[in-house]
Amino acid sequence: MENLRIFFSSTDEIHNASKEIPNPKIGCTTAGEIHNGLKAGTVCMELDSNDFDTEIIKITRTDLPIIFSEQILIAAKKIEQKKKNLICLVLNDGLSSSEERVQSCLSNILPSKWEIIGGSSGDGLRMKETYSCVDNDVFKGAIVLLIGTNLDYYINKENIYGADKDTKNKTAVVTKADDRIVYELDNMSAVKRYAELLGCKENAIQDHTFNNPFGTFSEGEVMICSCKSVNSDGSLELYKSVVPSTVLWKLNLLDYKKIMENTTEEILRKGKPLFTLTFNCILRSLLFKNDNAEDFVSSQLKKIGAFGFTCYGEQYKGLQINQTMITLTFYKK
Amino acid sequence: MLKDKNDFLKLENDTFSSNDADHNYDVTYCKRIIYDILQKNIKDILDSDTVNNKFILNMEQKSTEFGWKINELKNIINKNSDEIIKIFDKLKGKIEFSNSNVGELNENFDKLYESIEVANKDMSNIITTFNKLNDEYYEMKDITNSINQITKQIKLLSLNASIEAARAGEYGKGFSVVASEVKKLSKVTQDKNNNICESLNKVSDTINNLSKVIEYNVHTLKNTSSLIVQAKSKMDDISLSYEDSMKCVDEAEEKAYESSQVSDHATKVLNNLITYYEDQIEMASKLTQDSQNKIQNYISIINLIKQIKIIEKENCNL
Numbered sequence: 285m286e287n288l289r290i291f292f293s294s295t296d297e298i299h300n301a302s303k304e305i306p307n308p309k310i311g312c313t314t315a316g317e318i319h320n321g322l323k324a325g326t327v328c329m330e331l332d333s334n335d336f337d338t339e340i341i342k343i344t345r346t347d348l349p350i351i352f353s354e355q356i357l358i359a360a361k362k363i364e365q366k367k368k369n370l371i372c373l374v375l376n377d378g379l380s381s382s383e384e385r386v387q388s389c390l391s392n393i394l395p396s397k398w399e400i401i402g403g404s405s406g407d408g409l410r411m412k413e414t415y416s417c418v419d420n421d422v423f424k425g426a427i428v429l430l431i432g433t434n435l436d437y438y439i440n441k442e443n444i445y446g447a448d449k450d451t452k453n454k455t456a457v458v459t460k461a462d463d464r465i466v467y468e469l470d471n472m473s474a475v476k477r478y479a480e481l482l483g484c485k486e487n488a489i490q491d492h493t494f495n496n497p498f499g500t501f502s503e504g505e506v507m508i509c510s511c512k513s514v515n516s517d518g519s520l521e522l523y524k525s526v527v528p529s530t531v532l533w534k535l536n537l538l539d540y541k542k543i544m545e546n547t548t549e550e551i552l553r554k555g556k557p558l559f560t561l562t563f564n565c566i567l568r569s570l571l572f573k574n575d576n577a578e579d580f581v582s583s584q585l586k587k588i589g590a591f592g593f594t595c596y597g598e599q600y601k602g603l604q605i606n607q608t609m610i611t612l613t614f615y616k617k
Numbered sequence: 618m619l620k621d622k623n624d625f626l627k628l629e630n631d632t633f634s635s636n637d638a639d640h641n642y643d644v645t646y647c648k649r650i651i652y653d654i655l656q657k658n659i660k661d662i663l664d665s666d667t668v669n670n671k672f673i674l675n676m677e678q679k680s681t682e683f684g685w686k687i688n689e690l691k692n693i694i695n696k697n698s699d700e701i702i703k704i705f706d707k708l709k710g711k712i713e714f715s716n717s718n719v720g721e722l723n724e725n726f727d728k729l730y731e732s733i734e735v736a737n738k739d740m741s742n743i744i745t746t747f748n749k750l751n752d753e754y755y756e757m758k759d760i761t762n763s764i765n766q767i768t769k770q771i772k773l774l775s776l777n778a779s780i781e782a783a784r785a786g787e788y789g790k791g792f793s794v795v796a797s798e799v800k801k802l803s804k805v806t807q808d809k810n811n812n813i814c815e816s817l818n819k820v821s822d823t824i825n826n827l828s829k830v831i832e833y834n835v836h837t838l839k840n841t842s843s844l845i846v847q848a849k850s851k852m853d854d855i856s857l858s859y860e861d862s863m864k865c866v867d868e869a870e871e872k873a874y875e876s877s878q879v880s881d882h883a884t885k886v887l888n889n890l891i892t893y894y895e896d897q898i899e900m901a902s903k904l905t906q907d908s909q910n911k912i913q914n915y916i917s918i919i920n921l922i923k924q925i926k927i928i929e930k931e932n933c934n935l
Contacts, residue, residue: 350924351642353650388917392654501909527915529908603913
């Protein structure tokens with residue numbers, strides 16, 4: 285079996301990359317590439333077939349991922365027979381708001397021994413088109429990469445926001461929503477209630493994107509849910525789906541440098557990384573840029589052998605999340 | 618929390634378009650797998666709801682039990698308070714009664730003091746009267762001495778008269794001297810008699826006065842005695858009232874002890890209640906967490922239903 289190449293590039297470069305990088309390969313477009321730090325330009329790496337068994341499923345219809353379930357299950361069984369550590373890596377389509385659909389499909393059909401993580405492709409903030417690539421085929425859609433390995437691995441969700449559980453007026457319950465649009469929070473206009481939570485005027489909500497995203501709790505973990513836009517009808521558009529009864533917490537920005545140092549320390553504590561597949565949210569990258577903290581972030585990423593991209597959405601434990609960095613570190617034998 | 622089923626399952630605005638018509642898929646397989654997943658998700662939700670409902674029922678049951686316990690405590694505390702209030706009212710009554718008795722006793726003592734003053738004054742009068750009587754006695758004694766003296770003189774005169782009578786014939790003149798002396802003595806005797814009469818009158822008056830003073834004194838003493846009897850009765854009342862008050866205090870003490878026991882019990886119940894509410898908060902937090910965990914099931918179901926609709930739409934001719 286040949287080594288699989290994984291690459292990430294800009295929308296302008298993906299077609300070239302699809303031709304120039306030898307097959308077999310998978311890749312997607314990004315909002316910024318990561319290789320030993322934040323950088324611009326196509327990045328590529330190989331998965332040694334001695335260590336990794338892989339199966340690729342092209343999800344060409346992110347509106348109907350269920351039709352690939354049989355294919356996914358067959359591929360998964362193949363891997364399961366060979367390796368003990370099972371990871372389902374998804375490169376989602378970043379602009380079709382389909383992450384939840386793909387993720388819920390995967391988390392429902394794959395046995396629980398599979399870890400499901402992923403990142404959504406980007407297009408350098410143009411917000412027009414994102415692409416995925418399998419071998420020479422560049423297409424709109426998602427890629428499911430099933431990885432089996434006997435190498436040790438560690439998945440980390442780095443969250444630089446936290447809920448202050450000791451203060452009042454920190455939560456709002458979704459009372460009317462449709463997919464990613466929230467119409468009402470606590471039976472009030474979503475915009476009005478969010479502004480109340482933030483303690484700001486309605487037209488200043490987006491100034492708080494970097495400091496106070498929403499968060500939900502799943503299995504006791506904070507899952508960030510960012511606000512994409514404030515609509516004139518008083519609704520909010522989020523980067524992930526919610527349903528009525530979802531409790532949204534107002535989160536606060538924490539000391540992210542310290543958190544990143546802790547992440548690095550934790551990853552290195554477990555062994556010597558072979559590499560770390562990294563999916564870092566574009567909103568975090570923008571925050572680091574605003575804070576002139578890119579060098580610091582790059583230095584941390586370099587330490588863990590980060591390889592990945594800046595994305596439009598992150599997936600963790602089968603859930604779509606935002607403003608987070610997901611890392612998958614494989615350790616040397 | 619769900620206001621309208623349609624809000625939850627609003628599927629009309631599906632943002633996807635099935636632009637890849639080249640995809641052929643096994644509709645039956647897809648439907649079967651969707652139904653399996655739907656069933657699994659619904660089962661997960663129902664299992665979770667079953668556990669949660671047990672939690673909720675348990676919470677409800679415990680809340681009800683605590684409600685009862687608190688109500689029971691409230692009744693005991695109220696009853697105890699009422700009893701303590703009654704005891705204190707009673708005690709207040711006793712103290713008021715004692716106060717009134719003490720007031721009356723004070724008045725009695727004032728009267729007693731006045732009465733003793735009067736008696737004292739009367740005694741002074743009696744002593745004065747006795748002194749006076751004594752003086753009069755000496756006065757009468759003097760008169761009696763004078764009369765004795767006169768009697769002796771009369772005896773002497775009488776002897777002299779006898780002697781002179783013997784000489785009468787010869788010396789008639791001497792007899793007239795004796796007669797003259799006897800006459801003088803007679804006058805003195807008469808005077809002394811008058812004095813005696815006068816003294817006797819005075820003594821009689823003094824005795825009358827003394828009798829009156831003594832009579833008044835007896836009256837005063839009777840009054841004093843009556844006042845003392847009254848004071849004793851008041852003192853008895855006060856003593857009785859004090860005993861009653863002490864009983865009330867004992868009762869109050871007993872009730873206070875009971876209250877303290879009730880209070881201890883209440884503290885225990887409240888501590889249990891606090892622990893219970895801490896558990897409830899934890900439980901509520903678990904329920905919230907669980908409800909949040911189920912959101913993924915709802916999202917899965919919504920997405921699956923959306924996919925069914927797409928399949929139905931694309932395969933309407935099948």
